[in-house]
Amino acid sequence: MRRKVPSDLAALEGKSFDLDKAMTIVSFILLFVIVVIPVFMIIYNAFFYDGKFDLALFESVIVDKENISAMWHTVIIAFAVTVFGTIVGLFYAWLLGRSDIPCKGIMRALFVIPYMFPPFFGAMAWDMLFSARGGYVNEWLMTTFHLAAAPVDVNSIGGIIFVEVSYYFPFVFMQVVSALERMDPTLEESARIAGASQGTVIRRITIPLVTPAISAGALLILISSLAHFGVPSILGFSKNIYTLPTMIYAFISRSGGSFEGIRQGAALSILLVVVVAIALVMQKVILSHGSYDIIKGKSMRPTLIKLRGAKYPLLLLSIFTLVFIVIVPLVMIFLEAMVKAYGLPLIFANFTFDNYKSILTSQTTLDSIRNSMFLSITAGIICMFLGVMIAYVVNKIKPKGKEVLEILSVLPYSIPGTVLAIGVILSWSGTLGINLYNTLWIILVAYMARYLSFSMKSASAALQQVHPSLEEAARACGASHTEALKDITLPLIRPAMVSGFFLIFLPAMRELTTSVLLYGPYTRTLGVQIYSLRDAGMIPQASALASIAIGIIIICNAVVTWITKDRKGV
Amino acid sequence: MAKVVFSNITFHYGDKCILDNFSLTVEESQIMCLVGPSGCGKTTLVRCLLGFIKPETGEIWLGDKCLFSAEKGINVSPERRHIGVVFQDYAVWPHLSVWENVTYPLKKRKFSKEEIKAKAEHALKQVRMTGYEKHLPSQLSGGQQQRVAIARALVSSDDVIVLDEPITNLDAKLREEMLVEIRMIQKAVGTTILYITHDQEAALQLCDIMAIMNETGHLCQVGKDEEIILQPANRFVFEFIGISNFIPLVLKEGKVYFSIGEEVLYPEGSADIFRQHPKMELGIRPNNIVFDDRSPLKAKVKTIVFLGNEFDYFLTFGNKELRVQRNALDAIQHGKFQEGETVGLKFVEPKFYPAKEVAL
Numbered sequence: 001m002r003r004k005v006p007s008d009l010a011a012l013e014g015k016s017f018d019l020d021k022a023m024t025i026v027s028f029i030l031l032f033v034i035v036v037i038p039v040f041m042i043i044y045n046a047f048f049y050d051g052k053f054d055l056a057l058f059e060s061v062i063v064d065k066e067n068i069s070a071m072w073h074t075v076i077i078a079f080a081v082t083v084f085g086t087i088v089g090l091f092y093a094w095l096l097g098r099s100d101i102p103c104k105g106i107m108r109a110l111f112v113i114p115y116m117f118p119p120f121f122g123a124m125a126w127d128m129l130f131s132a133r134g135g136y137v138n139e140w141l142m143t144t145f146h147l148a149a150a151p152v153d154v155n156s157i158g159g160i161i162f163v164e165v166s167y168y169f170p171f172v173f174m175q176v177v178s179a180l181e182r183m184d185p186t187l188e189e190s191a192r193i194a195g196a197s198q199g200t201v202i203r204r205i206t207i208p209l210v211t212p213a214i215s216a217g218a219l220l221i222l223i224s225s226l227a228h229f230g231v232p233s234i235l236g237f238s239k240n241i242y243t244l245p246t247m248i249y250a251f252i253s254r255s256g257g258s259f260e261g262i263r264q265g266a267a268l269s270i271l272l273v274v275v276v277a278i279a280l281v282m283q284k285v286i287l288s289h290g291s292y293d294i295i296k297g298k299s300m301r302p303t304l305i306k307l308r309g310a311k312y313p314l315l316l317l318s319i320f321t322l323v324f325i326v327i328v329p330l331v332m333i334f335l336e337a338m339v340k341a342y343g344l345p346l347i348f349a350n351f352t353f354d355n356y357k358s359i360l361t362s363q364t365t366l367d368s369i370r371n372s373m374f375l376s377i378t379a380g381i382i383c384m385f386l387g388v389m390i391a392y393v394v395n396k397i398k399p400k401g402k403e404v405l406e407i408l409s410v411l412p413y414s415i416p417g418t419v420l421a422i423g424v425i426l427s428w429s430g431t432l433g434i435n436l437y438n439t440l441w442i443i444l445v446a447y448m449a450r451y452l453s454f455s456m457k458s459a460s461a462a463l464q465q466v467h468p469s470l471e472e473a474a475r476a477c478g479a480s481h482t483e484a485l486k487d488i489t490l491p492l493i494r495p496a497m498v499s500g501f502f503l504i505f506l507p508a509m510r511e512l513t514t515s516v517l518l519y520g521p522y523t524r525t526l527g528v529q530i531y532s533l534r535d536a537g538m539i540p541q542a543s544a545l546a547s548i549a550i551g552i553i554i555i556c557n558a559v560v561t562w563i564t565k566d567r568k569g570v
Numbered sequence: 571m572a573k574v575v576f577s578n579i580t581f582h583y584g585d586k587c588i589l590d591n592f593s594l595t596v597e598e599s600q601i602m603c604l605v606g607p608s609g610c611g612k613t614t615l616v617r618c619l620l621g622f623i624k625p626e627t628g629e630i631w632l633g634d635k636c637l638f639s640a641e642k643g644i645n646v647s648p649e650r651r652h653i654g655v656v657f658q659d660y661a662v663w664p665h666l667s668v669w670e671n672v673t674y675p676l677k678k679r680k681f682s683k684e685e686i687k688a689k690a691e692h693a694l695k696q697v698r699m700t701g702y703e704k705h706l707p708s709q710l711s712g713g714q715q716q717r718v719a720i721a722r723a724l725v726s727s728d729d730v731i732v733l734d735e736p737i738t739n740l741d742a743k744l745r746e747e748m749l750v751e752i753r754m755i756q757k758a759v760g761t762t763i764l765y766i767t768h769d770q771e772a773a774l775q776l777c778d779i780m781a782i783m784n785e786t787g788h789l790c791q792v793g794k795d796e797e798i799i800l801q802p803a804n805r806f807v808f809e810f811i812g813i814s815n816f817i818p819l820v821l822k823e824g825k826v827y828f829s830i831g832e833e834v835l836y837p838e839g840s841a842d843i844f845r846q847h848p849k850m851e852l853g854i855r856p857n858n859i860v861f862d863d864r865s866p867l868k869a870k871v872k873t874i875v876f877l878g879n880e881f882d883y884f885l886t887f888g889n890k891e892l893r894v895q896r897n898a899l900d901a902i903q904h905g906k907f908q909e910g911e912t913v914g915l916k917f918v919e920p921k922f923y924p925a926k927e928v929a930l
Binding site for chain 1: 620621622647648649650651652653654655657658659661663664665674675678679719722726
């Protein structure tokens with residue numbers, strides 16, 4: 001028979017204040033405020049009107065022809081981006097992970113670069129090069145070959161797919177490269193010893209073992225592309241090509257921030273959420289099938305496949321790909337930033353620093369940089385601590401309902417930024433008694449919801465490495481719970497906290513999707529400012545600001561690499 | 571130096587009962603080895619003692635200090651129990667140097683600077699780690715890390731040190747050295763030591779008193795190592811400590827037979843054996859089986875393994891395999907057997923235990 005613990009025993013612990021309990025309660029409350037309320041408000045406003053259940057709005061949104069075509073575009077683009085992105089990522093991952101191609105280290109670093117920059121920078125660059133109206137390359141081709149029409153039009157579904165692929169393939173690339181690295185090479189070697197040919201080994205051993213990594217990367221591409229705003233808005237608006245996120249944006253900006261427009265946006269958001277949810281369910285199903293434990297944590301030297309004659313052609317192909325997807329857009333932005341006026345040939349005589357001068361003296365632009373800095377640093381620091389706290393509650397305290405906590409903190413990552421922004425508007429613009437609309441705080445709340453999972457995951461992974469006996473040893477040595485946390489646990493996960501901060505700081509610096517729906521007259525962010533400069537036709541100025549953003553991103557990335565490189569003893 | 575008393579400790583993990591009314595006393599300045607198979611609740615007991623988990627019933631005393639009492643509602647928090655502990659994985663803090671690791675408990679207990687320095691230096695000297703103060707744990711070998719952990723435990727408590735399977739990760743030679751060292755440190759300091767292990771050889775080497783726990787978390791026997799080996803309290807202890815052979819017996823018309831495929835008369839067997847249980851087995855240690863050509867009990871030598879100081883014979887006795895150990899010197903003097911030879915057997919000091927229920 002199980003004897004019950006006397007209930008008053010718990011009260012006699014000797015302390016009235018219980019740190020664990022406090023952290024658990026605070027975690028639940030914060031996630032409720034940051035995540036649950038916005039999600040609830042979207043659903044409520046899409047289906048209820050004046051407190052009554054009302055499907056009329058939702059129905060009108062669903063049957064709208066434009067909306068249906070936007071949904072199709074979203075699905076087609078996301079599907080194509082996923083397929084091509086996976087193929088490209090997988091091919092280069094294999095080439096760099098398993099073949100004897102030269103210059104691996106540098107190429108690997110270069111292939112991850114697109115991951116650092118916002119895709120809408122690429123869209124801007126390609127738009128300058130291949131726009132049907134006045135793209136530099138198109139112009140040149142038309143004059144050289146006396147063509148009547150532009151041969152390539154990047155303002156098309158194909159163009160959108162191409163640009164998104166070039167920014168999203170690193171998802172698969174990075175996942176697969178690391179899986180290949182951590183895979184025990186004896187698994188392949190024993191297949192060779194057992195008499196399998198090289199081709200059979202790749203087909204029957206290597207590919208199945210990295211399948212979980214491939215599908216994880218592919219679904220990441222799928223979800224990111226479904227929710228993506230920047231590229232389709234820059235390339236698609238001029239030709240009236242809409243996807244769901246850009247459609248939602250159009251609804252809201254058209255209505256000028258009226259409640260009716262936001263409600264329509266909310267209804268449309270539900271459609272987008274449904275599409276993303278289907279993708280997430282697919283992810284769950286696919287990933288649950290393929291978890292192998294034979295991928296080890298430590299890296300080993302795999303046997304490399306000799307490319308022989310194909311070595312240099314493949315090297316050339318890789319270099320060409322890198323130049324095409326990484327170098328060309330970046331160079332284009334910098335060149336355009338220096339040109340006197342959009343459309344002028346890119347020759348030395350037309351170059352000037354006036355664009356930099358004008359944006360750096362413009363108060364709005366300087367404000368936007370300051371706003372972004374403030375938002376990114378604040379969101380980074382707050383989320384860093386919140387992430388550690390929630391990760392600690394989930395991993396170490398393990399209260400009842402920890403699964404709820406875990407899901408809630410990761411959920412916003414799967415919610416498209418556009419949808420999240422609408423949820424935040426609906427929640428914090430007065431309906432619940434707090435009005436943050438048109439202030440930086442509403443953007444901060446959105447960023448926190450959006451990026452909390454980054455620091456949470458990073459802290460979780462680190463905490464799982466901290467064996468409970470380390471903290472217990474401190475307790476046995478006479479340290480109180482708080483002291484053990486301060487002296488042992490926190491110092492041990494400090495590197496993860498720092499990288500968690502940058503994981504939030506960097507994407508927040510260049511954020512566009514949510515800020516573009518939340519900004520007010522005095523709360524533009526860097527991304528929004530670039531976007532609206534370009535929207536206003538000031539393309540050279542937009543490029544100049546983008547090039548400054550690129551500079552900031554590169555410097556910050558260098559700092560991260562430098563910080564995370566030499567951690568001591570851990 | 572203080573004695574540790576567990577009385578009537580009960581603990582459930584979920585619905586599973588880990589400890590049921592468990593009582594044990596470790597006398598002052600004694601090395602007590604708590605031995606039991608993996609998963610029998612040894613670590614749970616340690617965690618109760620350290621205060622990381624709360625038993626449902628009973629009391630825990632350290633000297634004259636009550637650490638836990640369910641009835642009186644006492645539960646001293648871990649940091650105020652002053653128990654030195656060496657964890658299974660050492661739990662040496664990887665971000666602190668050896669010196670910082672060892673002085674941490676002293677700082678927490680607010681000793682003066684001079685005292686901290688003196689105590690930490692002394693502890694490091696005892697574990698022969700002087701000169702490594704500035705090293706980080708990642709620069710030390712497993713054995714060295716363990717010694718740091720022991721030094722840290724030594725400075726955290728003069729009363730009692732708990733070692734939870736601390737040497738399982740070391741190689742055989744280092745393990746031996748560590749055991750000798752622990753023994754020597756204990757002699758010098760006089761601390762009470764509770765040593766938790768599933769490794770009976772380490773236990774035999776180290777302890778003053780052994781306590782044997784069975785799979786269900788019950789204490790089977792507490793006693794000196796010779797007692798445990800020579801007078802095992804029950805079949806579990808007999809089987810768990812040392813190597814053992816079991817031969818099933820049957821009683822027919824007042825005579826005892828070995829049931830080994832065929833039935834072979836056991837001449838020394840008396841019907842009394844069957845008084846406690848209808849199904850009995852004879853249990854015997856390998857070195858209590860003696861070769862005797864005159865004995866009517868015959869077995870065949872299957873394989874011989876030479877272990878350096880002794881010979882291991884594996885014999886076929888009917889459908890049973892018996893393991894017999896013989897001192898190497900003795901074997902060489904009296905001539906050893908060849909594989910395939912038939913030998914006569916004699917059982918010295920056999921034990922009789924009820925047969926195990928065969929799980930179907």
